[in-house]
Amino acid sequence: MNRKLIAILLVAVLLTGLLSGCSGGTKGSKGSKEPTKLSFWLFNEVHKQFYEPGVEDWNKKYPDKPIDVTFEIYPNQELGSKLLIALQSGTGAPDISDININYFSNFLQGDIQLAPLNSIVDPVRDKFIQSRFDCYSKDGVVYGLPTHVGATVVYYNKELCDAAGIDIDSLDTWEKFEQAGRDYLAKTGKKWVGIETGNQRPFWPMIVQRGGDYLDKDGNVVLDSEINIEVLEQLNRWYNVDQFAAALPGGSTATEEAFSFINSGEIACLIMPMWYMSRYVNYMPDLKGKVYVRPMPRSGPNDALSAGIGGTGTSVTLQSKNVDLAVEVLAHLKLTPEANIRFWTHAQFDPPRWDVWDAPELQKPDEYFGNEKVFNMLLQLKDNIPSPNYGDLSAAAQDIVMNTVMYQALEEKQDPATVLKRAADELRAKK
């Protein structure tokens, strides 16, 4: 008897608690509502700079749906593993997270724990560089939103080129580019172009430009394709035969030594995506005004004009308690014209939404880059910027190119075809 009474009392108390909670909720939504708390993981503080004004903007625009976003910044690689653990164990993931494109395919395997974003992407799809959504999609469903195009271009140090009598505007084919390299080396005794021997550029953009890739559309390994072998042989020639290419110190364009190497004029040009602009501005102060951005040379008329390399996908996790709201917020932070303009003004990323490329903010001549309007050049490439294919094996494929293929072919001077074949077989064995 007694126990029953207590149980009834408890239920009553709980119910009144729940009910009062509900009524409190509805009351609040009319007046000043409690902001919904959202957590947002980042691996780069720079991104916070353009998300924060976006959040402020949201709260001004939608006073009935206020949000309070907490940003947590983790080391890049560790964010990937932490998020993976959280999603696999079913708890602990944030509402929204940035995910490096290198690891994104990990999150598209098995039961996908990210929210589909087609509802917000479809209305604006035609305003965007289409291929950038494909990177974060599986079976036609978009799970991540891009932060930049990463269109690959060539950064020339015009001062050095002029001194060697090289006209950078004439270098529209790889043949001419290579001839310029040989001339430059002969004239100055210095290296013409920098390449990564411990990473995947310019190899990746150069094969994608010609229609090659690591994986095909269906995720099958095509790393040892004819085009890939040709490009790797080409790079091998640059580096080991003609020797007008220099390995960047530390094997990558992202090391502080590479910045200093480029800054001191050791190389005359560099083939990198647009997002590398901010590295020039921040880390290579001595090149101010000397760097000119030009499209990639091509090997023939069938080649694309550029290739979109690198990226950060932003996703909503299904563990979020407010998936719908988080998706709406994400659209506001990444798909609106204002947001895309901020990508440029706050981080010098080439925004994936091309209809803002002629906005005044983006059209301002850039002092660092020879006072030119960089986006006018980009507008010419707009319809011809393919991105690589992404599939289950993407992370593994990139790892093997960065850690094995480039090093063995370029530093250990092994035969490019053999190296690629071996790497491709290793990847196939993973399936």
Place this chain on the structure above:
Amino acid sequence: MSYSKIYNAPKKILIYTFFTIAAVIVLIPFYYLILASFTDTTRLFTDGLTLIPRWDRMGFFNYARTVTDREGAYWAWYSNSIQIAVLFTVGGLFFTSMVGYSLATYRFRGRTFIFILVLIVMMIPIEILMLPLYNLTVKWRIINTKAGVILPFMVAGNAIFFFRQFSTSLPVELMDAGRIDGATEYGIYFRIMVPLMKPAFGAMTILLAMMSWNMFVWPLIVLRENMNFTIPIGLASLLTPYGNNYALLIPGAVLAVVPVVIVFLFNQRLFISGLASGGIKG
């Protein structure tokens, strides 16, 4: 030790020279780090860093940014690191010394087996346990707490191993003497043996404090908010594929070391000279 009687003057000079040179080499990385922390980091790599300071490019600007950046997150990391280190060390010393002592001084069934388990614990790379352990901390609701960072690794295998190795040289006769005097087994341990184990406690304080101060992979998985981070994780979040944030990283690294060094220097009698005075004679 009585090597000294054999040494003559030239030998002594040789020894002092050797130690001084060795000391200088050991200290160079610190000097380098401190020098870099006062230097304008955008110029750090373009100009290279030599051992000679370039005063015109130096100032306190990096430090000013470090302590104010991210709403003072750096200080939060600092205080978290200290709290975790203290709790981890005190708890770890208490438990591991008991276990090590018991394994060395008592003869009981299964002690070899338990000792082998200790060795196995020492060998397990924590990377392979991360997913199950993470799940455990979630179930126990100690995720994102200091307890979650500390508990799984507090009863550290290598500290048990050390205490066991050390305790084998403890005078077992004293245990019998204690029993005759009416002390309990625990009384014997805490009143008689612990004071004799002082050097081991000194050494293990250092080991455990270092372990917790430097833990990286595990706290990273357990801790969720920037304000709960420890120093190594906070600093590592400044290393990005977009170029490293050296202007914050280097002063952050210096500030992480300097106070510890100062505390150590003030207490070095306790840590190091303590070992010399508290030795056990067979």
Place this chain on the structure above:
Amino acid sequence: MSSRSLVEDKSLFGIVKRFLYSQKVAPYVLVSPFIISFLIFFLVPTLQTINMSFHKVISLYKMEFIGLKNYTRLWNVHFLNAIKTNTIYTLACVCTMIPIPMVLAVFLNDRTLRGRNFYRSVFFIPSLTSVIVAGVAFRLIFGSLPNALFNWMLGLVGLEPVSWNMEYWPAMFIMVCLAVWRVTGVYMIYFLSGLQSIPEELYESAEIDGADPLKKFFYITLPLLKPTTLYVLTLVVFEGYRMFGESYVYWEENTPGDLGLTITRYIYMEAFRKNDMGFGSAIGITLLCIVMIINVIQLKSFGFFKKED
């Protein structure tokens, strides 16, 4: 609390207490913290990991049994490279991180050496830094540009600058350097505390017999330091085979040419970067076996288990 009053207490509480305080049970009580911690934090997770190593892990609650496939995949060039790197690294560490701290400790244990506390402190201070912090300094020192400190010094003696993190042996060198710099001080302390337990009289009687310092070192110090040496050796081998940080600070994300690819990094890469928790677990279990075998051999050859039973 005297034992007599305990014996007289006949209540349940008294019986339990007497049981816990008995000489038979006390050792078990004393080791219980380890047993508890072992069962909860190691045994259960390890069993789960072993289980995962036979599965393709989709999530913690969804796995697909694939038998030994993860283990057969281990026979690949990267894993062999990682084992090679770990083995060479461990050997290099054994060759440096035992003799150097031991010799330092022997000298710094000499009461007549002036400033010995100063030197002890100096050698110990590097251990106070975390790998991440020390790594920042070492990256500066071992930069690959000619104006980085070490290359600059090579330049002074007329040698070419070295790309430290892009070639095999230089890469090994900079990892071992960092480890030696950071850990020597700790092992020195262990040896110092081991030296304390050697009775002074032994040296005095040896001196009467006319032994020179070298003889004293080899016939007294070395044999009597054996427990400490064994401890340090075990630590060096363990740490060598599961090394992570020394490589991480030089190669944060990529390990070109598998330089700096250690077994633990391989676990990390496969399990988290490539989302293959099952394969990662298989690597981990294999690592565990390797280290266990090495240590059992090593401890056996030192006669470690003999005095036990």
